[in-house]
Amino acid sequence: xxxxxxxxxxxxxxxxxxxxxxxxxxxxxxxxxxxxxxxxxxxxxxxxxxxxxxxxxxxxxxxxxxxxxxxxxxxxxxxxxxxxxxxxxxxxxxxxxxxxxxxxxxxxxxxxxxxxxxxxxxxxxxxxxxxxxxxxxxxxxxxxxxxxxxxxxxxxxxxxxxxxxxxxxxxxxxxxxxxxxxxxxxxxxxxxxxxxxxxxxxxxxxxxxxxxxxxxxxxxxxxxxxxxxxxxxxxxxxxxxxxxxxxxxxxxxxxxxxxxxxxxxxxxxxxxxxxxxxxxxxxxxxxxxxxxxxxxxxxxxxxxxxxxxxxxxxxxxxxxxxxxxxxxxxxxxxxxxxxxxxxxxxxxxxxxxxxxxxx
Amino acid sequence: xxxxxxxxxxxxxxxxxxxxxxxxxxxxxxxxxxxxxxxxxxxxxxxxxxxxxxxxxxxxxxxxxxxxxxxxxxxxxxxxxxxxxxxxxxxxxxxxxxxxxxxxxxxxxxxxxxxxxxxxxxxxxxxxxxxxxxxxxxxxxxxxxxxxxxxxxxxxxxxxxxxxxxxxxxxxxxxxxxxxxxxxxxxxxxxxxxxxxxxxxxxxxxxxxxxxxxxxxxxxxxxxxxxxxxxxxxxxxxxxxxxxxxxxxxxxxxxxxxxxxxx
Numbered sequence: 127x128x129x130x131x132x133x134x135x136x137x138x139x140x141x142x143x144x145x146x147x148x149x150x151x152x153x154x155x156x157x158x159x160x161x162x163x164x165x166x167x168x169x170x171x172x173x174x175x176x177x178x179x180x181x182x183x184x185x186x187x188x189x190x191x192x193x194x195x196x197x198x199x200x201x202x203x204x205x206x207x208x209x210x211x212x213x214x215x216x217x218x219x220x221x222x223x224x225x226x227x228x229x230x231x232x233x234x235x236x237x238x239x240x241x242x243x244x245x246x247x248x249x250x251x252x253x254x255x256x257x258x259x260x261x262x263x264x265x266x267x268x269x270x271x272x273x274x275x276x277x278x279x280x281x282x283x284x285x286x287x288x289x290x291x292x293x294x295x296x297x298x299x300x301x302x303x304x305x306x307x308x309x310x311x312x313x314x315x316x317x318x319x320x321x322x323x324x325x326x327x328x329x330x331x332x333x334x335x336x337x338x339x340x341x342x343x344x345x346x347x348x349x350x351x352x353x354x355x356x357x358x359x360x361x362x363x364x365x366x367x368x369x370x371x372x373x374x375x376x377x378x379x380x381x382x383x384x385x386x387x388x389x390x391x392x393x394x395x396x397x398x399x400x401x402x403x404x405x406x407x408x409x410x411x412x413x414x415x416x417x418x419x420x421x422x423x424x425x426x427x428x429x430x431x432x433x434x435x436x437x438x439x440x441x442x443x444x445x446x447x448x449x450x451x452x453x454x455x456x457x458x459x460x461x462x463x464x465x466x467x468x469x470x471x472x473x474x475x476x477x478x479x480x481x482x483x484x485x
Numbered sequence: 486x487x488x489x490x491x492x493x494x495x496x497x498x499x500x501x502x503x504x505x506x507x508x509x510x511x512x513x514x515x516x517x518x519x520x521x522x523x524x525x526x527x528x529x530x531x532x533x534x535x536x537x538x539x540x541x542x543x544x545x546x547x548x549x550x551x552x553x554x555x556x557x558x559x560x561x562x563x564x565x566x567x568x569x570x571x572x573x574x575x576x577x578x579x580x581x582x583x584x585x586x587x588x589x590x591x592x593x594x595x596x597x598x599x600x601x602x603x604x605x606x607x608x609x610x611x612x613x614x615x616x617x618x619x620x621x622x623x624x625x626x627x628x629x630x631x632x633x634x635x636x637x638x639x640x641x642x643x644x645x646x647x648x649x650x651x652x653x654x655x656x657x658x659x660x661x662x663x664x665x666x667x668x669x670x671x672x673x674x675x676x677x678x679x680x681x682x683x684x685x686x687x688x689x690x691x692x693x694x695x696x697x698x699x700x701x702x703x704x705x706x707x708x709x710x711x712x713x714x715x716x717x718x719x720x721x722x723x724x725x726x727x728x729x730x731x732x733x734x735x736x737x738x739x740x741x742x743x744x745x746x747x748x
Contacts, residue, residue: 178551180559181550181551181554181557182547182548182550182551183550184550184556184557184558184559185557185558185559186557186559186561189561440544440547440548441544443547444540444543444544444546444547445540445543
């Protein structure tokens with residue numbers, strides 16, 4: 127079965143010569159859809175996190191607003207919108223205002239490259255992986271600026287920790303990405319998904335995929351500053367780290383981008399290692415593959431991403447926080463060497479064609 | 486020579502030879518390896534795998550809680566008000582132990598009042614005791630300043646006080662948070678038991694309203710004010726007397742200054 131892959135940008139391009147106003151409308155609708163998706167996904171993720179966290183800890187979580195508290199996120203969002211927006215007197219006002227926007231923009235720009243189904247992808251760049259890696263770096267800038275401009279030592283400490291941590295773990299995450307890029311032979315995200323038509327990279331690469339996935343998951347969790355790597359906002363040490371001085375809408379921007387970054391990480395992990403929207407296929411086993419194709423690709427993407435998000439939440443509510451030196455040792459002395467060796471081994475595998483279902 | 490001993494004046498102030506701890510491998514956990522013996526025993530690779538296994542077992546524990554809703558300990562209060570169960574030692578309100586007949590054993594010894602760290606207990610005695618030498622009038626407990634330290638319950642020699650779980654104590658006026666704990670003003674249980682005549686017993690007891698605490702405190706404050714006023718009046722009278730005496734002394738022929746010098 128061949129997939130009709132066409133991104134929204136391409137479709138807009140097709141529309142452009144005939145009816146430019148329709149194309150403009152299309153673009154506007156896409157912007158609206160992405161914004162709506164970001165907002166709704168953020169609210170859903172926050173509710174899910176609270177509920178799952180509660181049950182991990184023998185609690186029940188939000189129960190009062192709506193059935194089992196489903197409207198709690200909306201109530202919180204309204205509350206945040208109503209809150210006073212404070213810029214501290216001694217803060218660098220411009221940077222203080224800019225920081226959450228940058229942090230949010232980094233997340234939003236990654237969002238447009240994610241292939242959610244063959245047709246639901248805003249822009250299918252041929253350097254997709256590179257783009258995602260580069261743009262997600264904007265988030266660090268937002269965090270660093272937020273910590274610096276707040277003129278608060280806790281914020282600054284948190285931001286510096288976050289900066290050191292994210293930049294360090296970026297290396298390992300990229301090494302893990304490169305493994306998949308090597309096997310798929312392309313940087314295009316839809317191309318990577320299509321390269322997994324005969325099976326997911328996590329099991330086709332003789333262990334290299336699993337190692338790369340483990341490294342990617344650890345490094346990714348560190349990059350989005352979640353427990354066990356939440357030193358940047360360790361509330362027991364730094365009150366709230368870089369967003370101590372933020373309130374109201376600006377705080378919610380940080381908060382939202384934090385949760386959406388989790389979604390981005392989960393989506394990237396499922397795209398690279400679990401075939402993205404590609405249904406579960408095993409080689410050329412047509413009968414099995416046919417049954418799997420009954421589920422639409424968008425649903426496959428949703429299921430895989432949800433599973434990854436659950437895994438990340440599971441980590442958060444189980445593992446204790448690392449110390450700064452342990453964090454750096456884990457990256458530079460353990461993950462990085464393993465990542466390099468893994469990259470070499472997978473390069474050898476690719477050169478010799480030694481993996482399952484090599485063409 | 487121990488490393489931490491201070492060198493004597495005669496001794497050389499060279500760094501004392503400290504026996505270096507045996508070189509240890511630095512595995513996962515690095516600086517901690519010296520302190521955690523089982524990582525040393527397992528070696529680097531063993532330590533890594535042990536660590537990973539412990540992470541997975543931790544995840545097993547948490548997912549166990551997630552999967553079994555029966556482990557939830559949350560009590561959703563207003564809904565489960567009928568079936569709510571509080572622990573026996575829950576300290577919500579101080580209460581008086583009255584026996585079946587409604588008598589208490591408080592002898593007004595004031596030990597609890599002394600022990601209370603922030604004057605949350607105010608005890609007043611009856612001005613005209615009916616039977617005994619001293620009789621309790623009001624035992625006022627201020628919920629608004631109490632820290633629930635339980636000291637009063639511990640020090641009471643007669644076991645009169647207890648903390649109970651009646652926790653719904655919100656009111657619209659904070660004066661209502663001063664409770665009078667005793668149900669009657671009067672002698673203790675043992676004295677009342679000895680009284681044969683029920684009428685006399687009844688006469689000796691004067692019922693007290695639980696919410697009269699604020700009034701008792703207000704009366705005390707009034708009394709103190711009155712005392713202050715009278716004290717002030719007394720002081721002023723004394724001052725006036727002093728001034729009058731001085732004036733009298735000035736008016737009278739004073740002793741000549743020479744005599745003072747000689748003295």
